[in-house]
Amino acid sequence: xxxxxxxVLIAMMSTGLLAGCGAKTTTQTQxxxxxxxxxxxxxxxxxxxxxxxxxxxxxxxxxxxKKMILEFEKENPGIRVKLDTIGxxxxxxxxxxxxxxxxDAPDIFVCSGYADLDxxxxxxxxxxxxxxxSDMVDGSQAAISKxxxxxxxxxxxxxxxxxxxKALFEKAGIxxxxxxxxxxxxxxxxxxxxxxxxxxxxxxxxxxxxxxxFTVPLAHxxxxxxxxxxxxxxxxxxxxxxxxxxxxxxxxxxxxYGQKNPTVTGDYASSVAAFAAGDAAMIQQGxxxxxxxxxxxxxxxxxxxxxxxxxxxxxxxxxxxPNYWSVNKxxxxxxxxxxxxxxxxxSETGRHYLTEEIKAVPAFKSVKAENAKGLxxxxxxxxxxxxxxxxxxxxxxxxxxxxxxxxxxxxLGGQCxxxxxxxxxxxxxIDKAAAQAQ
Numbered sequence: 001x002x003x004x005x006x007x008v009l010i011a012m013m014s015t016g017l018l019a020g021c022g023a024k025t026t027t028q029t030q031x032x033x034x035x036x037x038x039x040x041x042x043x044x045x046x047x048x049x050x051x052x053x054x055x056x057x058x059x060x061x062x063x064x065x066k067k068m069i070l071e072f073e074k075e076n077p078g079i080r081v082k083l084d085t086i087g088x089x090x091x092x093x094x095x096x097x098x099x100x101x102x103x104d105a106p107d108i109f110v111c112s113g114y115a116d117l118d119x120x121x122x123x124x125x126x127x128x129x130x131x132x133x134s135d136m137v138d139g140s141q142a143a144i145s146k147x148x149x150x151x152x153x154x155x156x157x158x159x160x161x162x163x164x165x166k167a168l169f170e171k172a173g174i175x176x177x178x179x180x181x182x183x184x185x186x187x188x189x190x191x192x193x194x195x196x197x198x199x200x201x202x203x204x205x206x207x208x209x210x211x212x213x214f215t216v217p218l219a220h221x222x223x224x225x226x227x228x229x230x231x232x233x234x235x236x237x238x239x240x241x242x243x244x245x246x247x248x249x250x251x252x253x254x255x256x257y258g259q260k261n262p263t264v265t266g267d268y269a270s271s272v273a274a275f276a277a278g279d280a281a282m283i284q285q286g287x288x289x290x291x292x293x294x295x296x297x298x299x300x301x302x303x304x305x306x307x308x309x310x311x312x313x314x315x316x317x318x319x320x321x322p323n324y325w326s327v328n329k330x331x332x333x334x335x336x337x338x339x340x341x342x343x344x345x346x347s348e349t350g351r352h353y354l355t356e357e358i359k360a361v362p363a364f365k366s367v368k369a370e371n372a373k374g375l376x377x378x379x380x381x382x383x384x385x386x387x388x389x390x391x392x393x394x395x396x397x398x399x400x401x402x403x404x405x406x407x408x409x410x411x412l413g414g415q416c417x418x419x420x421x422x423x424x425x426x427x428x429x430i431d432k433a434a435a436q437a438q
Contacts, residue, residue, distance in 0.1 A: 050336045051080040055096055055106040058323065059087040059268075060288055061358045068353040072343055079336050093399060107337045111152050111326040112394040113143025118436065119398040124151040125329035130338060132345035135364045143394055144324045152324025153341045156360030159379035159388060160212055160286030161317035162305040168196050168281040177305050179313040181249055184305075188257040191281050199258035200280035202271040203412055208284065210405025211393040215318055216307055217247040218396075219389035228395055231426055232433035238422035246309030248418055254284065255412055263409040276300065287375035290359050294374075304378040319383045320391030321363050397432035404428055 056065070062085045069081040084106070086095040096109055100123070111120055127133065128149045133141075136154055144152035164177075169187075172194040178184040188198040202208040220243040221227040230236035238244055259265055259274070275283040276296035282305065283289075293300050304317050327337045344350040351367050354360050361376050372380055382388050393401050404425055411421040 049078050049080055050333050051082055052108060052333050052337050052340055053082045053084065053104075053106045054108040054325075055084045055086060055099060056108075056110050056323070056325070057085065057087045057092040058288065059085055060292060061360075062087075064291070064353060064357040067357065068344075068350070071349045071353070072340060075347070075349060076339065076343065079339065081340065091402060093402060105328055105330070107328050107331040107333045108325050108340070109328065110323050111144065112322060113152065113324055114394040115396060115398045115400075115436065116394055117144060117146060117151060120326065121146065121151075123326075123328055123330065125327040125331075125334055125338075127151060127153065127327065127338070127341075130342065132342065132364060135345070135366050137363050137365055139390075140321045140363050143321065143391075144326075152326040153345070154321040154363035155323050155325055156321070156354065156358070157319065157363045157379070157383065158286050158288060158322055158361070158391075159304070159317050159319035159375075159383060160284070161307055161382075162282045163275065163285050163289065163302055163375055164282045164305050165275070165278060165280075166301040166303060168278060172196055172281070177303075177315070179306055179308060179315045180311045181246070181253065181308050182311050184250075184308055185253055185257075188253070192257065197257075197259065197280040198282055199254050200271045200274040200283045201254055201258040201262035201266045202268055202283065202285060203255075203258075203262035203266040203409065204264060204271075205266070205268050206402060206405025206409070208266075208268075208405075209408040209412075210401040210403070211322075212286070212318070213251070213284065213408065214396075214401065214404055215389075215391060215393045216250065216309060217241070217243050218392035219318065220246075220309065221392075224392045224395055228397075228429060228433075231429045232397065234430065238425050239419055243309060244422065250307060250309050251408075251412065261413075263413045287359075287361065287379045290373075290375045294359075300374070302374045302378070304375065304382060316387050316389055317379070317382050318391060319379060319388035322391055322394070397429060397436045399435075400428055400432045403432070 062083070065083055069083060073080060086092045092110065096106070099105055111117055111124060117124070126149050130150075132153070133150050137157060140154045140157070141150060144150060144154070168191070172190045174187055174190055178187045191198045218224050218227070227236060227241070231238065255262060259280070271283060272285065272289050272292050273296070274280050275285075276293045284307070293302065306314055306316050308314055325341065327334050327341070331337060344354065345364060345367070351362070354362055354367065356371065359376060361372065361379055396404070407416075407421055407424040407428070410416045411418065416424070
């Protein structure tokens with residue numbers, strides 16, 4: 001089994017600020033003019049206002065981003081920012097493609113790395129010369145690199161597993177975290193005996209299944225990239241893979257001990273709200289739900305559990321940078337877009353919004369996250385101890401996860417068998433890989 005990228009989170013939590021990243025405006029003048037005259041003329045000439053268009057996909061940080069943008073605009077006169085969020089079940093990839101095709105291309109957009117970087121490579125700006133690049137946490141560069149160059153800004157380090165409510169575990173008399181499938185089922189039985197619903201499942205969301213849940217069997221491969229390539233060439237099949245049975249056992253267990261009809265009732269908002277309210281003890285989600293939990297109960301005590309697929313003890317979660325913000329190299333405002341990203345990484349206000357408002361675990365070693373709590377603190381603890389698998393879903397051929405998610409929903413809803421689901425996944429990978437190669 002391979003462990004995740006070695007994130008240097010201890011260093012990330014230490015003091016220190018990014019140096020030399022602040023935006024500066026330089027006015028070029030004609031030779032021979034007196035400096036004071038040039039300054040007067042520059043002051044009398046109104047600066048042309050430039051608008052940066054950002055298209056991103058995380059609905060849970062949309063409100064915080066809007067507030068952050070207002071602060072950026074105050075500190076950077078002449079640059080306006082228009083935010084467009086495509087999420088909450090919407091097809092981000094399709095929506096982004098439509099914007100490019102319609103002539104409404106963004107200046108900054110989300111790229112997941114690996115296959116997504118391949119997909120958008122002709123559109124992304126080389127950001128290797130930006131001052132924040134050298135401060136990226138170890139391991140965060142690989143997914144967004146090609147030929148030694150960096151093509152995206154790491155918005156945050158994220159992690160997921162089974163988030164759990166510590167108070168409900170204590171109420172049920174559970175004192176140790178489960179690290180095997182058998183132990184997890186015993187925990188579910190104890191919770192039910194105490195009148196507590198074990199799981200609130202977000203299974204009406206394709207991404208919770210096609211990206212995050214499907215990362216579980218991918219991450220347990222000896223070589224994920226090789227396995228996906230073998231499936232794409234028809235040399236391997238999901239149904240024959242050694243970890244597939246355990247993955248299905250885990251899926252079945254969460255449905256058995258979760259709410260009814262999770263592919264209908266398990267939308268993001270409802271499932272997270274149920275968990276936040278204490279109506280369920282566990283949920284497959286990540287540290288990105290911490291702001292939603294705080295809105296309901298700022299005192300809630302939560303942590304992470306592993307997602308075991310066997311009866312071999314394993315205390316691991318999943319961590320990585322799922323979203324990079326890339327700059328459109330064809331944008332007329334790409335220099336202003338870089339100013340925005342530098343401000344986010346280096347300014348006191350930008351760092352405040354990353355750590356305190358968005359409540360992210362920063363993906364920069366020198367950005368201090370003093371008040372990390374709950375799932376953010378749990379992520380930092382797991383990752384700094386090297387107890388995390390890397391995110392593997394970005395290795396899927398572009399668009400694969402969007403199609404795999406609904407197929408898993410069919411299985412969970414009793415509309416197809418295990419064998420049929422595996423065959424469908426194989427076909428999606430084969431077709432998407434072929435389309436990507438064209």
